[in-house]
Amino acid sequence: MKFTAKQAERYSRQIILKKIGVVGQKKLLKSSVLIVGAGGLGSPIAIYLAAIGIGKIGIIDKDKVETSNLTRQIIFSTDDIQKYKSTASIKKLKKINPDINLLSFNKKLTFQNINNVAKKFDLIVDGSDNFRTRFLINDYCFKNKKILVSGAISKFEGQVYTFNFHNGKSPCLRCFIPTMPEEPDVDNCENEGILGTLGGIIGSIQANEVIKEILQIGESLCGYILIIDGLKCSFRKVKLNKRSDCFCNEK
Numbered sequence: 001m002k003f004t005a006k007q008a009e010r011y012s013r014q015i016i017l018k019k020i021g022v023v024g025q026k027k028l029l030k031s032s033v034l035i036v037g038a039g040g041l042g043s044p045i046a047i048y049l050a051a052i053g054i055g056k057i058g059i060i061d062k063d064k065v066e067t068s069n070l071t072r073q074i075i076f077s078t079d080d081i082q083k084y085k086s087t088a089s090i091k092k093l094k095k096i097n098p099d100i101n102l103l104s105f106n107k108k109l110t111f112q113n114i115n116n117v118a119k120k121f122d123l124i125v126d127g128s129d130n131f132r133t134r135f136l137i138n139d140y141c142f143k144n145k146k147i148l149v150s151g152a153i154s155k156f157e158g159q160v161y162t163f164n165f166h167n168g169k170s171p172c173l174r175c176f177i178p179t180m181p182e183e184p185d186v187d188n189c190e191n192e193g194i195l196g197t198l199g200g201i202i203g204s205i206q207a208n209e210v211i212k213e214i215l216q217i218g219e220s221l222c223g224y225i226l227i228i229d230g231l232k233c234s235f236r237k238v239k240l241n242k243r244s245d246c247f248c249n250e251k
C-alpha cells in the first residue's frame with residue numbers, strides 16, 4: 001500500500017511521530033473498528049477514529065436522534081433530529097474523512113446478530129448505554145479473542161477499561177461486575193442525568209486507547225479501570241484482577 005499525496009498530507013502530523021510513522025499510519029488505515037452505540041461516547045469515538053484514519057469503521061445503533069441527545073452527542077446537528085443515528089453519523093464521518101470505509105447498521109446488537117456484525121472488525125469499542133449490551137459484547141470478545149475498549153458515563157463521572165483477549169491473561173467485564181445489574185427500561189442518561197462534556201472526555205480516552213492497542217504503543221490499560229471524576233478533575237487507575245470464579249479464568 002502506497003500513500004497518495006493527499007493521504008501523506010492528511011496524516012502528516014501523525015506520520016511525523018516516531019511511534020507512528022509511515023508503518024503505523026498504514027496499520028491504522030488497514031485496521032477495522034466497530035463502534036457500538038452512536039451516543040455520547042460513540043460521537044467523539046467515531047469522530048476521532050475517522051479523523052485519525054482508521055481504515056474501516058462500523059457503527060451500530062437502532063435509535064433515532066432526539067432533541068435531548070444534542071447536549072452530548074456532538075456528531076449530530078439539530079437538523080438530524082428523527083434521523084437514524086448510525087446513518088446520520090456515517091454521513092458526518094464521510095465529510096470528515098472521505099478516505100475511509102464506513103458501514104452503518106440500523107439495528108440493535110443482539111445475541112443472534114453479533115457474530116455476523118462483529119466478525120468484519122478487528123476491535124470493538126463499547127459506547128452502549130445498557131448492561132445487557134455490555135455483557136453481550138464482553139462475552140463475544142472473550143470467545144473470539146478480540147480487543148474490547150469499553151467506557152461508561154453517568155452524571156459527572158466515567159470509567160474506561162480495555163480488555164485484550166488475545167493472550168488469555170486479561171480480566172473481563174464479569175470480573176468487575178459478576179452479575180448483570182437490574183436496569184429500568186429507560187436509559188441511564190434519562191434516569192440519572194449526564195453532563196455533556198463527560199462523553200467527550202471518556203470517548204476521547206477510548207479512541208486514544210483504541211489507537212494504542214492497534215499500534216501496540218505505550219502502556220495498555222488492560223488490567224486496570226480508569227475512573228474519572230469530572231467535578232474533582234481526578235483520574236484514578238485501579239487494578240482489575242481476574243476473578244477466580246469467572247468464566248474467563250477457566251482453562
Ligand SMILES: [Zn+2]
Binds near residue numbers: 172174175176248249
Ligand atoms: Zn472475567
